[in-house]
């Protein structure tokens with residue numbers, strides 16, 4: 001506020017540059033609905049305790065309700081000279097209802113107010129992001145179900161390693177994302193305590209009821225220590241760390257989408273809606289959305305770094321530095337939410353090329369482990385079997401053959417335990433189906449994992465088919481592979 005509204009101690013206005021430098025309303029106005037809900041709960045509680053008159057509470061609650069409508073309709077005139085969201089709302093309230101507005105701040109400080117607002121904003125943002133993760137899980141799980149029979153090479157070191165199912169790979173992404181959701185919801189549960197009543201730092205002399213405001217605002221309880229409550233921002237670090245993990249996962253998924261849609265891999269084609277052309281090269285169809293998701297991860301890592309460095313070394317309790325917590329938190333949520341949305345659309349509409357995955361299995365010796373495992377079943381120790389298989393790979397390479405191309409006598413030249421049944425063992429379908437331990441790629445195991453995942457999604461209230469359809473997942477009858 002530049003109008004000496006800090007009260008009697010001040011004779012001069014805040015320097016104009018200092019006012020610009022220190023205002024936060026340009027970004028913390030995003031807290032407005034929570035700020036108003038917090039104020040309404042606080043006013044009602046003060047009324048119930050006899051600190052405010054019934055008439056004043058009535059005026060405050062009505063006035064705040066009108067302001068909320070104005071803000072939501074985009075009609076509220078934010079004034080950066082009133083520093084932050086709290087002062088904007090309070091001053092608009094006072095202009096509207098007069099003296100009663102000036103009583104609202106009784107027993108409260110902006111320090112416990114902003115801590116309360118931030119927790120409320122963050123918990124609702126966690127819910128939004130968790131819902132977006134769930135939508136991506138719906139789409140991925142439907143795509144996995146459609147493609148349960150497609151085989152592809154699994155990779156280590158980006159070298160073809162062993163045959164797996166595309167669906168198993170898609171469910172691996174789901175496992176990563178479900179952990180992200182879990183971390184977000186863990187943090188959400190821990191943060192859901194009300195700081196309101198902690199005052200500036202040393203609580204208040206008024207006979208307030210902290211539990212009443214906590215309950216009214218949907219908190220599970222109240223914070224323990226007033227000094228900690230106004231100084232604590234580690235709930236934000238936790239949440240943004242969870243978002244960072246998610247962003248890292250989204251970047252890893254995106255990188256695979258970029259790779260798989262190259263001519264070199266050719267495992268998939270992203271739809272026109274999620275690719276762009278080149279201004280110069282007419283043949284190009286670039287996976288820009290996946291690349292951007294991969295790139296935006298950097299912002300989220302930056303947001304986490306900003307928060308951690310912001311808090312490092314701050315003494316108790318509130319310090320103005322902490323105002324800087326909001327932009328990185330908002331940005332981390334906005335970025336991850338946008339990435340989740342774009343990836344959901346990209347994955348819903350992509351076409352998978354089953355025959356390219358299948359032909360990639362014919363090269364690269366992804367069946368070498370089968371050869372070794374086969375010998376083990378014939379009583380050969382695994383280390384010797386591994387050695388024999390390695391020699392056969394070298395032999396096949398020299399003669400420009402695959403392992404399945406080798407004749408029985410060529411195989412037996414390395415080990416006499418080979419017989420005709422080896423050819424069946426080398427078949428990728430056999431190789432995958434033999435991996436029927438829980439968590440493995442055999443069809444029944446993938447089916448089990450898929451059913452379990454979709455069961456969890458349904459428990460969380462999701463209509464999987466409806467979500468998938470809303471993102472354009474091809475329905476039965478549409479071509480889903482080529």
Ligand code: ARG
Pocket residue numbers: 024028084085110111114318320322323324
């Ligand atoms: N805008 C401030 C923030 O976000 C609100 C709390 C200000 N408190 C204070 N004592 N200056 O941190």
